[in-house]
Amino acid sequence: HPARLSCGSRVLDLSRPHVMGILNVTPDSFSDGGQHANLDAALRHAQAMVAAGATLIDVGGESTRPGARVVSPLEELERVAPVVEAIARELDVVISVDTSTPAVMREAARLGAGMINDVRSLARDGALDAASDSGLPVCLMHMRGEPADMQNAPRYEDVTAEVRSFLEARMQACASVGIGAERIVLDPGFGFAKTVAHNLSLFKRMESLHALGRPLLVGVSRKSMIGNVLGRDVNDRLYGSLALAALAVDKGARILRVHDVAQTVDVVRMIAAVEAAE
Numbered sequence: 001h002p003a004r005l006s007c008g009s010r011v012l013d014l015s016r017p018h019v020m021g022i023l024n025v026t027p028d029s030f031s032d033g034g035q036h037a038n039l040d041a042a043l044r045h046a047q048a049m050v051a052a053g054a055t056l057i058d059v060g061g062e063s064t065r066p067g068a069r070v071v072s073p074l075e076e077l078e079r080v081a082p083v084v085e086a087i088a089r090e091l092d093v094v095i096s097v098d099t100s101t102p103a104v105m106r107e108a109a110r111l112g113a114g115m116i117n118d119v120r121s122l123a124r125d126g127a128l129d130a131a132s133d134s135g136l137p138v139c140l141m142h143m144r145g146e147p148a149d150m151q152n153a154p155r156y157e158d159v160t161a162e163v164r165s166f167l168e169a170r171m172q173a174c175a176s177v178g179i180g181a182e183r184i185v186l187d188p189g190f191g192f193a194k195t196v197a198h199n200l201s202l203f204k205r206m207e208s209l210h211a212l213g214r215p216l217l218v219g220v221s222r223k224s225m226i227g228n229v230l231g232r233d234v235n236d237r238l239y240g241s242l243a244l245a246a247l248a249v250d251k252g253a254r255i256l257r258v259h260d261v262a263q264t265v266d267v268v269r270m271i272a273a274v275e276a277a278e
C-alpha cells in the first residue's frame with residue numbers, strides 16, 4: 001500500500017512504524033484542577049510525548065473502557081476542542097481525535113486535527129458524512145456492542161476472520177461516502193468485545209489483516225490482555241506493553257497507540273537499526 005498518509009496539513013510516512021501518544025481528556029484522567037489547569041496539563045503532557053518521539057497524539061474525551069459511562073456530545077466537545085486547538089497551535093504533530101461523535105469530528109477537523117480515530121468505525125448517525133467532509137484519514141477499529149456490554153461473553157467462530165470481514169465491510173461503507181482506501185488505517189481493536197484468548201489469537205494472526213492492503217494501528221498498551229497473562233495491575237504493564245509493541249512492529253503494524261512513548265520509541269529505534277543492518 002502507498003505508505004504516505006496525508007493528515008490535513010501533514011504527511012505521515014507509513015513505510016516505517018510511528019508511535020501515537022495517548023492523551024486522555026476524560027474526567028477520570030483529569031487532575032481535580034479547573035478547566036484551565038487541565039488544558040495546561042494536557043498540553044504539557046502532549047509536549048512531553050512529542051519530545052519523546054511521538055509523531056501522533058490521540059486526544060480522547062470519552063472513555064471507552066469496558067463499563068465506561070456514556071458522555072454527552074456537548075460534554076465531549078467541551079473537553080476535546082480546547083485541547084485540539086492548543087496542540088494544533090503549539091506543537092508540530094498529527095492530532096488524532098478519538099471520537100465516535102460527528103460534531104466532535106467536524107469541530108476537531110476545523111481546529112487542526114489530522115486524523116479521525118473512531119473505535120465505532122463511523123457507525124453513529126452522521127459519522128460517515130462527518131468523516132467524509134473532514135477530508136481526513138480515518139482509523140477503523142473492530143468492536144461489537146458498546147463499552148457497557150461488549151465484554152459480556154463475546155463469542156467468535158474465528159476471531160481474526162470475523163475482524164477482517166468487519167473491517168472490510170466498514171471500508172466499503174467508507175468508500176460509499178467517498179472516503180477512499182488511501183485515507184483508511186485499520187485496527188483489530190484489542191480489548192473491545194474480546195476475551196483474553198481472542199485478543200492473543202488475533203494478535204498472533206494479525207498479519208492476515210495485511211490482505212486488506214492498508215496500514216495497521218495497534219493499541220494494546222497497558223490493556224487487560226497483558227494484565228491477565230502477567231497478573232499485573234494497570235500501572236505495572238510496561239514490560240508486557242513493550243513486548244507486544246516489538247511483536248506488533250515485527251508483524252508489520254505501522255502505528256502503535258501507547259501511554260509510554262519514550263520507552264516504545266526506543267523499541268522502534270532498535271528494530272529499525274537491525275532492519276537497516278547488512
Ligand SMILES: Nc1nc2[nH]c(SCC(=O)O)nc2c(=O)[nH]1
Binds near residue numbers: 098139187191
Ligand atoms: N484506534 C484505537 N483507539 C483506541 N482507543 C482505545 S481506549 C481503551 C484503552 O486505551 O485502554 N483503545 C484503542 C485501540 O486499541 N485502538
